[in-house]
Amino acid sequence: MWGLEHVKTDPTEAMNAINAVAPTGVLKGAKMPGGAGEYGDHAPVAVMLADLVEGILVKNVDATAKAVENAVRNGNGLKDLPKEGKYPSTINGEESPFASLLAYKARPLNGIWATAPYLHNGAVPTLYDLLLPEEERPQTFTVGRMEFDPVKVGFVHAADDAQAPFVYDTTLPGNLNTGHNFTSKLTEDERWALVEYLKTL
Ligand code: HEM
Incomplete structure (x- = not known):
């Protein structure tokens, strides 16, 4: 993975991942992560996605633990770094958990x-x-x-x-x-x- 500042290709798709805002639907009124209050009518897509994925993993903690155990046993490298590469950690100079979305993959060039x-x-x-x-x-x-x-x-x-x-x-x-x-x-x-x-x- 290479941050936008290195690869300098079109930033729109990566920026969309961060900036997209959508109706909250069934999440409206539920608690937002990090004590940020309750979901209103709209919220950033990245926040909702992270919240839902985390919710599913936490709710199914036994299955999650088994999946991690299997992945480690099968040598998928989970015990090292779940994310490898040159990800940015800041957006406009400020630390952000979503900054790593501002990167593109240098994919294997087979085929x-x-x-x-x-x-x-x-x-x-x-x-x-x-x-x-x-x-x-x-x-x-x-x-x-x-x-x-x-x-x-x-x-x-x-x-x-x-x-x-x-x-x-x-x-x-x-x-x-x-x-x-x-x-x-x-x-x-x-x-x-x-x-x-x-x-x-
Ligand atoms: C001889 C040198 C290189 C060759 C031949 C090469 C080749 C390619 C090709 C063919 C793609 C397009 C892949 C696709 O469309 O599916 C690509 C994408 C990419 N390469 Fe390279 N590359 C080289 C050097 C580098 C270097 C030095 C870096 C990082 C420092 C890098 C990072 C990337 C990234 C991040 C992408 C995805 C960019 C995007 O889709 O916006 N490449 N490369």
Whole structure:
């Protein structure tokens, strides 16, 4: 896991997880966690979700203990760190239990050739484009064609293509193709060599 400040990809999805507010429904009038009073008509989704999950675990404490015991016995690493990675711990400089939501996973890249478009928001059409400096990546591209591009590795696309049903515009909020600029300094030869390597995973 890498915090937004490191990976610098579009923050919208992560921010939504923190900022989303929803009607409380059956929770209305129940006690909020941490002595924060009672639930009103609306509450942050992250608070309700954490509260419900904790409630279920506490209510089923025997089953929870057994699940943890099994996981440890099976070597799932629970006795070490339940969360590994570079998670942020603060939001706007203040400690927050929800800050760790402001991070994206550097997932294993097995089969990455088959999962274009790339990044969590699908903002980059091919592996080659992802390895380019962020400002050189396509600003708009068509999605919806199933023809595979084995050179750049992704789906065949164009800035505008009458055969493709949808144009992805990376300038819209949530669609940004910024960040993950780690390979921007590579030479073109190195970039193409890396594309070939990624094909083998
Ligand atoms: C040669 C260097 C690298 C290559 C080839 C590479 C490749 C990739 C690819 C192909 C993805 C897209 C995965 C997908 O769409 O499912 C990705 C995502 C990601 N990588 Fe890397 N990566 C490299 C370096 C790094 C480094 C140095 C970091 C951390 C410091 C990192 C962190 C991440 C994260 C957090 C994501 C998810 C970002 C998001 O979806 O918003 N990567 N990487």
